[in-house]
Amino acid sequence: MSCSKLKLICFSPTRTTKQVLYAIAEGLQADELTVFDVTRQEGIPDDFDCSKDDLVIIGSPVYSGRLPSVMLERIASLKGNGVPVVSVVVYGNRAYEDALLELTDFAEAAGFKTVAGAAFIGEHSFSTSEIPLSVGRPDFADIDKAKSFGIKLAEKLAAKSFDTSSKLRVPGNTPYKERVAGEPMSPFSQENCELCGACARVCPTEAITVGSHITTDAEKCILCCACVKVCTPGARKMEAPRILKVSQFLADTCKERKEPEIFVS
Numbered sequence: 001m002s003c004s005k006l007k008l009i010c011f012s013p014t015r016t017t018k019q020v021l022y023a024i025a026e027g028l029q030a031d032e033l034t035v036f037d038v039t040r041q042e043g044i045p046d047d048f049d050c051s052k053d054d055l056v057i058i059g060s061p062v063y064s065g066r067l068p069s070v071m072l073e074r075i076a077s078l079k080g081n082g083v084p085v086v087s088v089v090v091y092g093n094r095a096y097e098d099a100l101l102e103l104t105d106f107a108e109a110a111g112f113k114t115v116a117g118a119a120f121i122g123e124h125s126f127s128t129s130e131i132p133l134s135v136g137r138p139d140f141a142d143i144d145k146a147k148s149f150g151i152k153l154a155e156k157l158a159a160k161s162f163d164t165s166s167k168l169r170v171p172g173n174t175p176y177k178e179r180v181a182g183e184p185m186s187p188f189s190q191e192n193c194e195l196c197g198a199c200a201r202v203c204p205t206e207a208i209t210v211g212s213h214i215t216t217d218a219e220k221c222i223l224c225c226a227c228v229k230v231c232t233p234g235a236r237k238m239e240a241p242r243i244l245k246v247s248q249f250l251a252d253t254c255k256e257r258k259e260p261e262i263f264v265s
Contacts, residue, residue, distance in 0.1 A: 006030035010059040011071035013224035016122025017090040021059045023143045027150020038074040050083045059088040065097025065177045080112030087117040092124030093134035101172025115162040117170045117263045125225040131247045163265045185240040186221035189214040193235035199227035
C-alpha cells in the first residue's frame with residue numbers, strides 16, 4: 001500500500017500541532033491530502049469518511065498529561081473501518097505522560113489500526129516573553145524530524161511492512177492520569193485592546209465575546225492561550241496567580257531540551 005490519500009485530523013489552538021502534522025505530510029508526499037481541523041466547532045465535518053485507501057494522522061496537544069476533553073468530543077464520531085492511523089501528540093517540553101497512549105487507545109477503539117505514534121514538542125501554551133517556555137518549538141530540527149518520520153511512514157506503506165498483528169506499544173499508564181478540575185480562569189484584555197476580534201476568532205470554545213469591550217466566559221476557557229498568542233498589541237494576558245506559579249515552575253524545572261519520540265510498528 002502506498003499513500004494515495006492522506007487525512008490529517010487535528011486540534012491545534014496555537015498551531016504547533018498543525019505545524020508538525022503538515023511536516024509529516026510533506027515527508028509522506030501523498031497523492032491527495034485532506035485536512036480536518038476541529039479546533040473550532042465549524043471545522044467538524046458531518047462525516048470524516050475514512051476509507052481503505054487512506055492513511056489517517058490524528059494530532060492533538062497535551063494538556064496536563066492528557067488529551068483535551070473538547071478534542072475527544074469533536075472526533076467522537078470517527079469510524080476507523082480498519083484504516084491505518086498514526087497518533088501524534090505535541091507537548092510543551094515537560095512530559096506527555098498518558099496522552100499518546102490515550103490517543104492510541106481512542107484510535108483503536110474507533111476501529112483504526114495504529115501503525116505508528118509520535119510525541120513532538122511545541123512552544124508551551126503558557127509561554128510569554130517574561131516566562132519563556134520551549135520558545136519557537138517546533139523548530140527547524142523538529143520539523144526536519146517530522147518530515148523524516150513522514151518519509152519513513154511512506155517507505156513502510158510502500159513495502160507493506162507495518163506489523164498490525166498486535167497493538168502498537170507506546171508509553172503511558174492506565175488508568176490515565178486523573179483530570180483535576182481547578183477554579184475557572186481565563187486570560188483577560190487590558191486597556192490597550194483594539195477590539196479587533198482576533199482573540200474571539202481563534203478561541204476553540206467560543207468563550208470570548210467582542211462588544212464595546214471583551215468578555216470571557218471562564219467556564220468555557222480551556223487555557224489554551226491561543227487568544228494571547230494572536231493578540232498583536234499584546235493586550236491579552238494570562239495573569240492568574242496559579243498559572244504564573246505553574247509557568248515559573250516549568251521554567252525552573254524543564255530547561256533541558258526534550259526531543260521528539262517516534263514509535264513504528
